Amino acid sequence: MPNMIIQSEGSRATIEEVSIHYEETGSGPLAFVHCHGLGGNGDRFVDEFDFWEEHFSRVITWDNRGLGKSSPATKYSVPHYASDLVKLLDKLKVAKVVIHGVSWGGVVAQQFALDYQERCAAVIIDSSSSEVNLSASENWYRQSSDAQEGKGDRNIKPEHMESFVAQARATAGLREHPFTPRLKEITCPVLVIGGGQDSVAGAGGSVVLGRNLPNARTEIVRDAGHGVYRQKPDVFRNLVIDFCSEHGIIG
Numbered sequence: 001m002p003n004m005i006i007q008s009e010g011s012r013a014t015i016e017e018v019s020i021h022y023e024e025t026g027s028g029p030l031a032f033v034h035c036h037g038l039g040g041n042g043d044r045f046v047d048e049f050d051f052w053e054e055h056f057s058r059v060i061t062w063d064n065r066g067l068g069k070s071s072p073a074t075k076y077s078v079p080h081y082a083s084d085l086v087k088l089l090d091k092l093k094v095a096k097v098v099i100h101g102v103s104w105g106g107v108v109a110q111q112f113a114l115d116y117q118e119r120c121a122a123v124i125i126d127s128s129s130s131e132v133n134l135s136a137s138e139n140w141y142r143q144s145s146d147a148q149e150g151k152g153d154r155n156i157k158p159e160h161m162e163s164f165v166a167q168a169r170a171t172a173g174l175r176e177h178p179f180t181p182r183l184k185e186i187t188c189p190v191l192v193i194g195g196g197q198d199s200v201a202g203a204g205g206s207v208v209l210g211r212n213l214p215n216a217r218t219e220i221v222r223d224a225g226h227g228v229y230r231q232k233p234d235v236f237r238n239l240v241i242d243f244c245s246e247h248g249i250i251g
Helices: 043-052 078-091 104-115 134-148 158-172 180-185 203-212 233-246
Strands: 006-008 012-015 018-026 030-035 058-062 096-102 120-126 190-195 216-221
Touching: 012 078, 018 043, 018 078, 030 043, 030 078, 030 104, 043 058, 078 104, 096 104, 096 233, 104 120, 104 158, 104 180, 120 233, 134 158, 180 203, 190 203, 190 233, 203 216, 216 233
Parallel strands: 030 058, 030 096, 096 120, 120 190, 190 216
Antiparallel strands: 006 012, 012 018, 018 058
């Protein structure tokens, strides 16, 4: 592996050609790490820190390259986002993570677990999927085109456009290049949580994940929409704490 130049600037880490913004609380080699949704950033999860630091010695949220306060980049792909995270963890001396990915973040979490499974104590996939059907694929591609043309209601900032478009098209690409056939490679404990009223990813994506991951527990929260951690925080928190306790990750 080539040498990596990594410099820290408070809550910013410059990793090769990109500068990744992150927020954290606590310390230690095991961290609960949040991966945000498509086109978003980690800011909102900072509000969750007070709860999670009661159970984990360290909690981290971060902005994908080209989004939030992270810098733009010349290349965007799911492996690049996952690689940014592992390099950030290296910089922060985090050995193992419980990685929580919501929506698009669940796609990043799957890639991370496939590429860096030795770093995963557990994976929490919230309101996501390993594949999409034709209709969903066309919808995500259309959203990317609409954003570029200034249509739709997402109001993507110009400096975030390339990353948003890359993420929308990567999601669309899960139809032709699904993760599903590779899920059997992820053998660490995985908690899959979906919302029964989710009109974005649908509960079906969570069911597919649960059926194809070899060490998974699947929970469908019937009255929750997209992003169970925010829709039903008490239910989500109880499920995660119970799951991590069951697997001896936390006491």
